[in-house]
Amino acid sequence: MARVMAVDDDHVIRGLLEVNLEMEGYDVITAVDGQDALTKVRENPPDLILLDVMMPNVNGWQVAEALKGDEATRDIPIVFLSARAMEADVRKGTDLGVESYVTKPFDPIDLMELVARLLAERGL
Numbered sequence: 001m002a003r004v005m006a007v008d009d010d011h012v013i014r015g016l017l018e019v020n021l022e023m024e025g026y027d028v029i030t031a032v033d034g035q036d037a038l039t040k041v042r043e044n045p046p047d048l049i050l051l052d053v054m055m056p057n058v059n060g061w062q063v064a065e066a067l068k069g070d071e072a073t074r075d076i077p078i079v080f081l082s083a084r085a086m087e088a089d090v091r092k093g094t095d096l097g098v099e100s101y102v103t104k105p106f107d108p109i110d111l112m113e114l115v116a117r118l119l120a121e122r123g124l
Contacts, residue, residue: 002124004115005046007031007063008081009055013104017050020108024116034058038066041073047124048115051098053082053089061092068097077118081106 004026006017014030021028029046031037035058037051049067053060060080067073078098082089085103093101099118102111 001025001027002048002119003027003029003044003046004119005029005031005037005040005049005051007034007037007049007055007060008052009033010052013052013081016108017111020112021115024112026115034060034063037063041067041076045073045076047122048077048079048118050079050081050111050115053080053084053093061096064093064096064098077122079111079114079118081111 004021006014006021006028008014008017009032018028018030029040031040033055051060051063064078067076079100079102080093080098081102081104083104090101100114
């Protein structure tokens with residue numbers, strides 16, 4: 001069973017992600033902010049990360065940069081979830097090496113299809 005991490009400081013969105021991922025049969029890990037995500041990834045690396053960009057303290061940009069810069073975690077696919085839909089933000093995500101950038105509000109069905117496709121590309 002593939003393990004997916006959902007990182008969002010908004011408990012409603014985090015809960016929505018968790019429910020939808022579990023309904024698709026994934027083992028779900030949640031994190032309430034960037035620091036929580038970094039700690040949990042290092043303890044128990046997921047197969048894919050859904051990562052909010054705008055969070056207090058350690059934001060999604062910083063999390064992605066740390067994970068993509070670490071040999072142990074750089075190959076974990078990251079999907080940014082953000083209300084920031086400017087082209088510069090999408091480009092910044094691409095430059096960091098994230099696999100996809102999904103803007104909020106998002107369609108849960110489309111997001112689950114993206115998760116399935118990215119995991120299938122990794123043979124999971």
